[in-house]
Amino acid sequence: MTPAGLEGVLRAEHLDAGYGSVQVLWDVSLEVRRGEVVALIGPNGAGKSTLLRVVSGLLRPRRGAVTFDGREITRRTPEEIVRLGIAHVPQGRRLFPDLTVAENLMLGAYARADRAQVAGDLDRVLALFPVLRERLALPAIQLSGGEQQMAALGRALMARPRLLLIDEPSLGLGPIVVQALMEVIGDLRRGGTSVLLVEQDVGVALAHADRGYVLETGRITLTDRAEALLGHAAIRAAYLGLAVGDVGRPGSQDR
Amino acid sequence: MIFNTDVALQNAVNGLLIGGTYATVSLGFSLVWGILNIVNLAHGAFVMLGAYETYWLFTLYHVDPLASLPLTAAALFALGYPIQRYVINLVIRASFLVTFLLTFGLELLINSGRSLLLGPVVLPLVRVATFAVAVAVAILLHLLLTRTRLGSAIRATASDQEAARLMGIPIAHVYALTFGIAAATAAIAGGLISLSFPIYPAMDAGYTFIGFVVCALGGLGSVPGALLGGVILGLLQTYTAAWLGPNYDNLVAFAVLILILLLRPAGLLGRVQRFRG
Ligand SMILES: Nc1ncnc2c1ncn2[C@@H]1O[C@H](COP(=O)(O)OP(=O)(O)OP(=O)(O)O)[C@@H](O)[C@H]1O
Numbered sequence: 390m391t392p393a394g395l396e397g398v399l400r401a402e403h404l405d406a407g408y409g410s411v412q413v414l415w416d417v418s419l420e421v422r423r424g425e426v427v428a429l430i431g432p433n434g435a436g437k438s439t440l441l442r443v444v445s446g447l448l449r450p451r452r453g454a455v456t457f458d459g460r461e462i463t464r465r466t467p468e469e470i471v472r473l474g475i476a477h478v479p480q481g482r483r484l485f486p487d488l489t490v491a492e493n494l495m496l497g498a499y500a501r502a503d504r505a506q507v508a509g510d511l512d513r514v515l516a517l518f519p520v521l522r523e524r525l526a527l528p529a530i531q532l533s534g535g536e537q538q539m540a541a542l543g544r545a546l547m548a549r550p551r552l553l554l555i556d557e558p559s560l561g562l563g564p565i566v567v568q569a570l571m572e573v574i575g576d577l578r579r580g581g582t583s584v585l586l587v588e589q590d591v592g593v594a595l596a597h598a599d600r601g602y603v604l605e606t607g608r609i610t611l612t613d614r615a616e617a618l619l620g621h622a623a624i625r626a627a628y629l630g631l632a633v634g635d636v637g638r639p640g641s642q643d644r
Numbered sequence: 645m646i647f648n649t650d651v652a653l654q655n656a657v658n659g660l661l662i663g664g665t666y667a668t669v670s671l672g673f674s675l676v677w678g679i680l681n682i683v684n685l686a687h688g689a690f691v692m693l694g695a696y697e698t699y700w701l702f703t704l705y706h707v708d709p710l711a712s713l714p715l716t717a718a719a720l721f722a723l724g725y726p727i728q729r730y731v732i733n734l735v736i737r738a739s740f741l742v743t744f745l746l747t748f749g750l751e752l753l754i755n756s757g758r759s760l761l762l763g764p765v766v767l768p769l770v771r772v773a774t775f776a777v778a779v780a781v782a783i784l785l786h787l788l789l790t791r792t793r794l795g796s797a798i799r800a801t802a803s804d805q806e807a808a809r810l811m812g813i814p815i816a817h818v819y820a821l822t823f824g825i826a827a828a829t830a831a832i833a834g835g836l837i838s839l840s841f842p843i844y845p846a847m848d849a850g851y852t853f854i855g856f857v858v859c860a861l862g863g864l865g866s867v868p869g870a871l872l873g874g875v876i877l878g879l880l881q882t883y884t885a886a887w888l889g890p891n892y893d894n895l896v897a898f899a900v901l902i903l904i905l906l907l908r909p910a911g912l913l914g915r916v917q918r919f920r921g
C-alpha cells in the first residue's frame with residue numbers, strides 16, 4: 390500500500406554510484422514530488438544519466454536509497470521498477486531500430502498487467518504525436534530525429550508511468566520540435582505525472598520546470614525553484630552563455 | 645563433363661529438398677548466434693539427439709517420424725531452456741571465448757553418451773514431406789518472431805538489452821526461451837534428417853558446420869536468410885557431388901563460407917542497422 394501523500398513521489402537519498410572502480414555520484418539526494426517537473430542540469434559527464442540509471446534500476450548504487458511511492462526500490466530490477474510506475478526515456482532514445490514504430494510503442498506496454506487497456510493508450514499516444522500514426526509500420530530507424538524522440542517518449546508513456554525520467558530529449562532537434570515536446574511534457578504534468586528531466590538546453594529545461602538541481606562532477610551543488618535558478622548568477626554564467634564560458638557541448642555521446 | 649538436362653534438373657530438385665533440411669538445421673543456430681550472441685557448438689548435438697529420439701520412438705514404439713516431431717521438439721525445448729538459463733546465463737556477460745568453450749564442453753558431454761546410442765539407420769525417404777515440414781517450421785518461427793509479443797520481445801532484447809530491460813522485458817527468461825526454441829528446431833531438423841540420411845553419434849559436428857555456413861550465407865537471426873542459405877547450400881552440395889564426386893561437398897561449403905565472410909560479412913540477406921549519432 391502506498392503511504393498517504395507519497396504517491397508518485399521519488400526520493401533519492403545519499404546515493405553513491407559508479408562503474409567498476411570509478412565513482413560517479415557522490416552523496417546525491419534529490420526529490421521529485423507528485424505532478425512536478427524537476428530539471429536536472431549540469432555539464433558533460435557530471436553523472437546525470439548515471440543518476441537516472443540508478444533510479445530505473447539499470448545500475449545499483451553503492452550506498453544510499455531510492456524510494457518511490459514511499460516504497461524502497463533501491464535493489465529492485467528495472468522490470469519491477471517499470472511495473473511500479475517509473476518509465477525511463479534513455480539518452481539517445483534507444484528505440485529498437487529494426488522493429489516497427491508500432492512494435493516499439495507496444496513494447497512500452499510490455500510490463501502492464503491491464504492489457505485490455507493498452508489499445509486505448511496507443512490511441513492516446515498517437516493523439517499526442519499524430520505524425521507517428523502514419524509511421525506505425527515503418528522500422529524505427531527510418532524516423533527523423535524528432536519523430537524518434539516522440540516515439541521514445543510515446544513508448545515510455547505506454548507503460549502508464551506516474552514518474553517519467555527523460556534524458557536529453559532535445560539533443561540534435563530543432564527548436565520547433567523541442568517546443569512541441571515540452572508542451573507534451575507540460576500536458577503530462579497537468580495530468581498528474583511527475584517528470585525528472587535531464588536537459589542540455591538549460592534555458593529550455595528551466596523554463597518548463599518547477600524546480601531544478603545542478604549536478605557537477607557527481608555532486609549536487611545547487612537546487613532551487615526554476616525561476617530562481619534562471620536568475621542565478623552562476624547558472625547564467627556557466628550554462629546560459631550570458632557571461633564568459635561556452636555552453637557548446639561538442640562531445641555529448643548518445644550511448 | 646557430360647551435361648544432361650534431366651540430371652541437372654534432378655540435382656536441382658535434390659538440392660532444393662536437402663536445402664530445406666539444412667535450413668531447419670540452421671534456424672536455431674542462427675537464432676542463438678544472432679540474438680544471444682552465442683556460437684552454440686552444441687547445436688549439432690541437439691540435432692543428433694533429435695534424430696535419435698525420432699529413431700527410437702519409431703523403432704521401439706512405431707511412432708510415425710513426422711508425427712513424433714512435436715514431441716521431439718518439446719523434449720529438446722525442455723532441455724534447452726534450463727541449459728541456457730542455469731548454465732550459459734552464468735557466463736553470458738563473460739567473453740565470447742568462454743561461451744564458445746562452454747558450448748563446446750556441452751557438445752562433448754552430450755556426445756560422450758554416444759555408446760548408448762546405436763548405429764546407423766536409413767529410414768524410408770520422404771524428402772518432399774521433409775521439405776514441407778522444413779518450410780512450415782521456418783514460417784512458424786518467422787511468424788513467432790514478427791507477429792507475437794514474445795517475438796518482438798526477443799528481437800528487442802537482441803537489439804538492445806538495456807532498453808529491453810527498461811520495457812520490463814525479463815531478459816534472462818527471454819534468452820532461455822530463445823535457446824529452448826532453437827533446441828526445439830534443432831530437434832525437428834534431427835527428426836527430418838533421420839528420415840532421409842544415415843544418423844550416427846558423430847553426425848553433430850557436421851551439422852554444426854552446416855549451421856555456420858548457412859548463417860554466413862543468409863545472415864544471423866534471419867529466418868528468410870536461413871531458408872535461402874539452406875537451399876543454396878543444398879544445391880551447391882548436390883551439384884558438387886554430382887560433378888566433382890561426393891568427397892568435395894564440405895570443401896565447397898567451406899570455400900563458400902570463406903568467400904561470403906570476405907565479400908558480405910553480414911550474409912546475403914543480413915543487415916547491420918544502427919542509429920547514427
Ligand atoms: N557504462 C559506463 N562505464 C564506465 N563509465 C561510464 C559509463 N557510463 C558513464 N560513465 C562515466 O561516468 C561519468 C558520468 O557519465 P554520465 O553519462 O552519467 O554523465 P552525464 O551527466 O549524463 O553526461 P552527458 O551530458 O554527456 O550525457 C562520465 O565520466 C562517464 O565517462
Ligand SMILES: [Mg+2]
Pocket residue numbers: 437438439480556
Ligand atoms: Mg547523459
